[in-house]
Amino acid sequence: MKFATWNVNSLNVRLPHVLDWLNEAKPDVLCLQETKQEDIKFPYQALQDAGYHAVHIGQKTYNGVAIISRHPITDIQRNIPNFDDEQQRVIAATINGIRVVCAYIPNGQALDSDKYQYKLRWLTALHHWLKSELAQHPKLLLLGDYNIAPQDRDCHDPAAWVGQVLVSEPERAAFQQLLDLGLHDSFRLFEQAEKSFSWWDYRMAGFRRNLGMRIDHILVSDALKTHCSEAYIDKAPRKLERPSDHTPVVLTLSC
Protein backbone atom coordinates (compact mmCIF):
# COMPACT_ATOMS: atom_id res chain seq x y z
CA MET A 1 0.00 0.00 0.00
CA LYS A 2 1.16 3.46 -0.91
CA PHE A 3 0.63 6.32 1.58
CA ALA A 4 1.31 10.00 1.16
CA THR A 5 0.96 13.31 3.00
CA TRP A 6 0.68 16.75 1.41
CA ASN A 7 0.03 20.20 2.83
CA VAL A 8 -1.87 21.73 -0.10
CA ASN A 9 -2.24 25.32 1.21
CA SER A 10 -5.91 25.64 0.19
CA LEU A 11 -7.64 22.69 -1.45
CA ASN A 12 -9.89 25.15 -3.24
CA VAL A 13 -6.87 26.41 -5.16
CA ARG A 14 -4.99 23.11 -5.35
CA LEU A 15 -7.73 20.61 -6.24
CA PRO A 16 -6.54 20.29 -9.87
CA HIS A 17 -3.02 19.48 -8.64
CA VAL A 18 -4.38 16.93 -6.19
CA LEU A 19 -6.52 15.20 -8.81
CA ASP A 20 -3.61 15.11 -11.26
CA TRP A 21 -1.30 13.73 -8.60
CA LEU A 22 -3.78 11.03 -7.55
CA ASN A 23 -4.04 10.00 -11.19
CA GLU A 24 -0.27 9.87 -11.69
CA ALA A 25 1.03 8.61 -8.35
CA LYS A 26 -1.99 6.40 -7.62
CA PRO A 27 -1.57 6.30 -3.83
CA ASP A 28 -3.87 4.12 -1.76
CA VAL A 29 -4.11 6.82 0.89
CA LEU A 30 -3.39 10.55 0.72
CA CYS A 31 -3.51 12.76 3.82
CA LEU A 32 -4.05 16.47 3.24
CA GLN A 33 -3.41 19.45 5.48
CA GLU A 34 -4.49 23.09 5.20
CA THR A 35 -7.59 22.44 3.13
CA LYS A 36 -8.72 25.88 4.39
CA GLN A 37 -12.37 25.19 3.69
CA GLU A 38 -15.53 24.27 5.55
CA ASP A 39 -16.72 20.73 5.06
CA ILE A 40 -19.67 21.85 2.94
CA LYS A 41 -17.17 23.00 0.29
CA PHE A 42 -15.03 19.87 0.38
CA PRO A 43 -14.86 18.22 -3.10
CA TYR A 44 -16.26 14.79 -2.15
CA GLN A 45 -17.79 14.28 -5.60
CA ALA A 46 -14.65 15.08 -7.60
CA LEU A 47 -12.66 12.69 -5.42
CA GLN A 48 -15.30 9.98 -5.72
CA ASP A 49 -15.20 10.38 -9.50
CA ALA A 50 -11.44 9.81 -9.25
CA GLY A 51 -12.06 6.57 -7.34
CA TYR A 52 -11.45 7.78 -3.79
CA HIS A 53 -13.37 7.88 -0.53
CA ALA A 54 -12.69 10.88 1.68
CA VAL A 55 -13.20 12.14 5.21
CA HIS A 56 -12.53 15.71 6.25
CA ILE A 57 -12.70 18.24 9.05
CA GLY A 58 -12.20 21.84 8.15
CA GLN A 59 -12.85 25.49 8.80
CA LYS A 60 -12.76 28.71 6.84
CA THR A 61 -9.39 30.35 6.07
CA TYR A 62 -7.16 28.21 8.31
CA ASN A 63 -6.24 24.57 9.01
CA GLY A 64 -8.41 21.67 7.81
CA VAL A 65 -7.32 18.04 7.31
CA ALA A 66 -8.55 15.16 5.17
CA ILE A 67 -7.90 11.49 4.50
CA ILE A 68 -8.46 10.30 0.93
CA SER A 69 -8.47 6.55 0.30
CA ARG A 70 -9.14 4.00 -2.42
CA HIS A 71 -10.18 1.57 0.34
CA PRO A 72 -13.07 1.89 2.82
CA ILE A 73 -12.49 4.25 5.74
CA THR A 74 -13.82 3.31 9.19
CA ASP A 75 -13.63 4.41 12.86
CA ILE A 76 -13.21 8.08 12.07
CA GLN A 77 -11.90 10.34 14.84
CA ARG A 78 -11.88 14.11 14.44
CA ASN A 79 -9.56 16.17 16.65
CA ILE A 80 -7.62 14.94 19.67
CA PRO A 81 -9.97 13.49 22.31
CA ASN A 82 -10.11 15.40 25.60
CA PHE A 83 -8.12 18.28 24.15
CA ASP A 84 -10.16 21.45 23.76
CA ASP A 85 -9.14 22.91 20.41
CA GLU A 86 -11.01 25.31 18.15
CA GLN A 87 -8.56 24.59 15.32
CA GLN A 88 -9.26 21.66 13.02
CA ARG A 89 -5.93 19.87 12.81
CA VAL A 90 -6.45 16.13 13.20
CA ILE A 91 -8.43 13.38 11.53
CA ALA A 92 -7.80 9.68 12.10
CA ALA A 93 -9.35 6.55 10.64
CA THR A 94 -8.76 2.85 10.07
CA ILE A 95 -8.01 1.65 6.53
CA ASN A 96 -7.26 -2.01 5.75
CA GLY A 97 -6.48 -2.63 9.41
CA ILE A 98 -4.01 0.24 9.63
CA ARG A 99 -4.69 3.20 11.91
CA VAL A 100 -4.02 6.34 9.88
CA VAL A 101 -3.54 9.60 11.79
CA CYS A 102 -3.42 12.77 9.69
CA ALA A 103 -2.13 15.80 11.59
CA TYR A 104 -1.41 19.46 10.92
CA ILE A 105 0.82 20.38 13.84
CA PRO A 106 0.82 24.12 14.68
CA ASN A 107 3.55 26.31 13.23
CA GLY A 108 4.29 28.19 16.44
CA GLN A 109 5.25 31.45 14.68
CA ALA A 110 8.09 32.45 17.07
CA LEU A 111 9.59 31.11 20.28
CA ASP A 112 8.26 34.04 22.35
CA SER A 113 4.77 33.72 20.89
CA ASP A 114 1.62 32.37 22.53
CA LYS A 115 1.33 30.25 19.40
CA TYR A 116 4.58 28.53 20.30
CA GLN A 117 3.17 27.61 23.72
CA TYR A 118 0.06 26.32 21.96
CA LYS A 119 2.28 24.24 19.67
CA LEU A 120 4.04 22.61 22.62
CA ARG A 121 0.76 21.97 24.47
CA TRP A 122 -0.67 20.53 21.28
CA LEU A 123 2.29 18.17 20.85
CA THR A 124 1.91 16.99 24.45
CA ALA A 125 -1.77 16.22 23.85
CA LEU A 126 -0.93 14.39 20.61
CA HIS A 127 1.68 12.31 22.43
CA HIS A 128 -0.75 11.28 25.19
CA TRP A 129 -3.46 10.37 22.71
CA LEU A 130 -1.15 8.40 20.42
CA LYS A 131 0.03 6.33 23.35
CA SER A 132 -3.48 4.96 23.78
CA GLU A 133 -4.05 4.73 20.03
CA LEU A 134 -0.93 2.57 19.67
CA ALA A 135 -2.13 0.31 22.48
CA GLN A 136 -5.34 -0.31 20.52
CA HIS A 137 -3.84 -0.24 17.03
CA PRO A 138 -0.28 -1.60 16.84
CA LYS A 139 -0.28 -0.96 13.09
CA LEU A 140 -0.30 2.84 13.01
CA LEU A 141 0.93 5.64 10.73
CA LEU A 142 1.23 9.30 11.75
CA LEU A 143 1.32 11.40 8.60
CA GLY A 144 1.31 15.15 8.26
CA ASP A 145 2.85 18.55 8.40
CA TYR A 146 4.74 18.45 11.70
CA ASN A 147 6.26 21.92 11.38
CA ILE A 148 9.40 20.37 12.88
CA ALA A 149 12.71 19.72 11.14
CA PRO A 150 13.95 16.85 13.33
CA GLN A 151 17.67 17.23 12.67
CA ASP A 152 20.05 19.86 11.33
CA ARG A 153 20.33 17.98 8.05
CA ASP A 154 16.59 18.61 7.57
CA CYS A 155 17.28 22.37 7.37
CA HIS A 156 19.03 24.10 4.46
CA ASP A 157 20.95 26.46 6.78
CA PRO A 158 20.97 25.35 10.43
CA ALA A 159 23.14 28.28 11.54
CA ALA A 160 20.68 30.82 10.13
CA TRP A 161 17.75 29.03 11.78
CA VAL A 162 19.09 28.88 15.34
CA GLY A 163 16.43 30.18 17.71
CA GLN A 164 13.63 29.83 15.15
CA VAL A 165 10.50 27.73 15.15
CA LEU A 166 10.69 24.37 13.34
CA VAL A 167 14.17 23.65 14.74
CA SER A 168 14.09 24.62 18.43
CA GLU A 169 15.13 22.09 21.06
CA PRO A 170 11.68 21.80 22.72
CA GLU A 171 10.10 21.03 19.34
CA ARG A 172 12.75 18.47 18.52
CA ALA A 173 12.34 16.94 21.97
CA ALA A 174 8.60 16.61 21.31
CA PHE A 175 9.38 14.90 18.02
CA GLN A 176 11.72 12.54 19.85
CA GLN A 177 8.97 11.78 22.36
CA LEU A 178 6.82 10.61 19.48
CA LEU A 179 9.63 8.35 18.33
CA ASP A 180 9.95 7.06 21.89
CA LEU A 181 6.40 5.72 21.62
CA GLY A 182 7.80 3.19 19.17
CA LEU A 183 7.48 5.22 16.00
CA HIS A 184 10.07 5.58 13.23
CA ASP A 185 10.81 8.30 10.68
CA SER A 186 10.10 6.25 7.55
CA PHE A 187 12.06 8.60 5.28
CA ARG A 188 15.25 7.81 7.19
CA LEU A 189 14.79 4.05 6.95
CA PHE A 190 16.20 4.39 3.44
CA GLU A 191 19.22 6.06 1.90
CA GLN A 192 18.27 9.57 0.78
CA ALA A 193 19.93 12.39 -1.10
CA GLU A 194 21.44 15.15 1.02
CA LYS A 195 19.36 18.30 1.30
CA SER A 196 16.05 16.49 0.85
CA PHE A 197 13.23 18.85 1.80
CA SER A 198 9.42 18.89 1.73
CA TRP A 199 8.77 22.65 2.01
CA TRP A 200 10.32 25.70 0.34
CA ASP A 201 9.43 29.33 1.03
CA TYR A 202 7.59 31.08 -1.79
CA ARG A 203 9.93 34.01 -1.33
CA MET A 204 13.54 34.40 -2.44
CA ALA A 205 13.20 31.72 -5.12
CA GLY A 206 13.39 29.21 -2.28
CA PHE A 207 12.58 26.19 -4.40
CA ARG A 208 14.92 26.99 -7.27
CA ARG A 209 17.77 27.48 -4.77
CA ASN A 210 16.67 24.48 -2.67
CA LEU A 211 16.40 26.63 0.46
CA GLY A 212 14.00 24.23 2.12
CA MET A 213 13.10 22.28 5.22
CA ARG A 214 11.98 18.69 5.78
CA ILE A 215 8.97 19.23 8.01
CA ASP A 216 6.40 16.81 6.54
CA HIS A 217 6.80 13.29 7.82
CA ILE A 218 5.37 9.78 7.89
CA LEU A 219 6.09 7.99 11.16
CA VAL A 220 5.48 4.23 11.27
CA SER A 221 4.89 2.01 14.29
CA ASP A 222 7.14 -0.92 15.21
CA ALA A 223 4.61 -3.35 13.78
CA LEU A 224 4.84 -1.71 10.34
CA LYS A 225 8.53 -0.87 10.26
CA THR A 226 9.66 -4.10 8.63
CA HIS A 227 6.99 -3.70 5.94
CA CYS A 228 8.35 -0.38 4.66
CA SER A 229 9.67 -0.83 1.14
CA GLU A 230 10.17 2.70 -0.21
CA ALA A 231 10.11 6.30 1.04
CA TYR A 232 10.60 9.43 -1.01
CA ILE A 233 9.65 13.06 -1.54
CA ASP A 234 7.94 13.81 -4.85
CA LYS A 235 9.12 17.27 -5.90
CA ALA A 236 7.16 17.31 -9.16
CA PRO A 237 4.04 19.10 -7.84
CA ARG A 238 6.23 21.89 -6.41
CA LYS A 239 7.36 22.69 -9.98
CA LEU A 240 3.83 23.32 -11.29
CA GLU A 241 2.25 26.70 -11.88
CA ARG A 242 0.83 28.15 -8.67
CA PRO A 243 2.08 25.31 -6.45
CA SER A 244 1.60 24.65 -2.77
CA ASP A 245 4.74 25.56 -0.84
CA HIS A 246 4.84 21.90 0.35
CA THR A 247 5.20 18.81 -1.81
CA PRO A 248 4.01 15.21 -1.25
CA VAL A 249 5.95 12.81 0.99
CA VAL A 250 5.39 9.14 0.13
CA LEU A 251 5.78 5.77 1.87
CA THR A 252 5.11 2.34 0.38
CA LEU A 253 4.35 -0.67 2.59
CA SER A 254 4.63 -4.23 1.34
CA CYS A 255 1.25 -5.05 2.83
Add this chain to the structure above:
DNA sequence: ATGGCTTATTGTATAAGA
Protein backbone atom coordinates in the same frame (compact mmCIF):
# COMPACT_ATOMS: atom_id res chain seq x y z
C1' DA B 1 18.00 43.09 6.57
C1' DT B 2 12.24 40.07 9.76
C1' DG B 3 11.71 41.68 3.68
C1' DG B 4 11.23 38.86 -0.33
C1' DC B 5 5.32 35.22 -1.86
C1' DT B 6 0.77 33.24 -1.40
C1' DT B 7 -3.65 32.54 0.65
C1' DA B 8 -8.35 34.10 2.40
C1' DT B 9 -11.26 37.71 3.83
C1' DT B 10 -17.40 40.74 2.31
C1' DG B 11 -10.69 43.12 1.26
C1' DT B 12 -9.17 47.72 -1.63
C1' DA B 13 -5.29 46.38 3.81
C1' DT B 14 -4.57 42.70 7.14
C1' DA B 15 -3.14 38.23 9.26
C1' DA B 16 -0.84 34.08 8.87
C1' DG B 17 2.11 30.79 7.11
C1' DA B 18 7.19 28.64 7.83
